[in-house]
Amino acid sequence: MAANAAVFADSLDGLDASLFLVDTDRRLIHANTAGQAMLDASDVLLELRGVLMACDSTVSQTLRQVFAAAGRGDQAHGINGLAISMIGLDGERHVAHVLSLTSGMRRNASAACSAVAALFVRKAALTILPRSEALRNAFKLTPAELRVMLAIVELGGVPEVAAALGVANTTIKTHVRRLFEKTGAARQADFVKLVAGYATPLRKPAECRQSVGATR
Template sequence: MDDRKQLSSLIGDIYDAVFDPDLRTDVLDRIAGFTGGHSGSLLLKHSLSDSENLYCYIGNAPGTLQAYSESYPKLDSTADPGSVGVDQIVSAVDLVPYDEFRRGRFYREWAQPHGWGDIASAVIERSATSCTFLSVARQETSGLVDDQMRHRMALVIPHVRRALLIGKTIHHKEAEAICFTDVFDGLSAGMVLVDASGRIVHANSVGGALLEAADFLRKGACGRLVAGDAATNAALRDILVAASAGDTVLGVKGTALPLTAHNGERYIAHVLPLTSGARRGVGLGYNAVAALFVRKAALESSPAEVIGEMYKLTPAELRVLLAIVDIGGVPEVAASLGVAATTVKTHLSRLFEKTGVGRQADLVKLVAGFSTPLAN
């Protein structure tokens, strides 16, 4: 293979290695071979600590690799890029007199036992706190780093840098998606993202469980979201078509869709359009046009201790408040708690005073406002 074909093939493999980590050591090996070296490394140094993150090093056994990453970067004069400019290709001779390099511990304990006579290094990228550089070791029998080796490294370095940048971008996006997924999976409501045709793009853990149950919502043919009865399903289709046309059609706040399970339990699906630019920016799938948030049409449990602390309620007052929410009127609460109705009325009067509301219905709304959106 001539040099042009060899370089073209190598460049393709450099970018392929972004997506397949198993290719990375082989790519570094090929970089070393193309430039006239013996083995290559990609090293990240942190200026704020003594640690080095060795991306990969080839031509050596795992044991010696660990020894290098733990000890020798601190001794390796060629691994000190502080004074080296980006893209500048330097050898050991450029950084330290060669006789001094050969007398050092790094050469005697690492380079010489591995047959290295010189090392060509270049800074790939630099930040305020870190520096990433590519190094290619040259066998002692091949002589010192020469102009041809520098030239060939110069052909490769821009692609290594671009591949690193692509890899970081992909990693950032993956981390961002994982973060959103974790947040969505923590919701008590089921969430399902769908496209204009009703195809399910993503579902959080609660939403996935609802679909798996295949009761009032299920995953139908071609992965489409299907409601339990025909009328509700037709309404869902109309809502999704409207969502795909934009927020102005469906409304920025979306709409609600009532759902009924086979056992008679009531659910509500709030449909939020995702077709505005801002909402698309945080969507897990850019082809999603709407998000359905599905929850049971019932008062969710609220953190009683938080309510009690906020309104300075006594334990007795808090018990009465929660009983009013769960049970109903004064006679029923009195019977449930085993106290006189007058006692309940006294606590109720104090609840009105401390919370600033004047009706039992308002107390129910107040408690509902404390319900957690997070799954238990």
């Protein structure tokens, strides 16, 4: 079991996004390299006596509720579709996505380290990733679909993306529906893992598709 936990943790360390594994009481089980750097900066998230907290008290309370919900399973409060906006002490905006680890294959992956949720945190930059062309080619995405996928990862929900891109909510919903069809993703939160995989040189396209499939 310890070996499985080590392999699981190593696979997360290569992600560009800051990623944190936590238990139902917000105790930090693991932070990847980018996550540890964020904790060291203490401008968005921090670790206090082993507990993961946000610098913003309101966000910290939201995380408390979300991680407790994660312990009750994927369906609790629609946790896998949740995006949390964070403002760093430096004024930079970040978006956090929560992925429950308490069912199916994800439960097996996290059992060895007692984590109930993975928290992905990215700076909201709305920029095209250097390896996004590989992502676009792998799933035959149009330029608009690629931009919407990246915006979902950065900003979270349909209303936020529609406002950022200056289009109607219905337009974004249409793109999201096509993205589900092309990538095999089941929910918007799956886009986070997909994009993170293509942003990491250690991951191959086939592995990324399998990773998304494992969450369904």
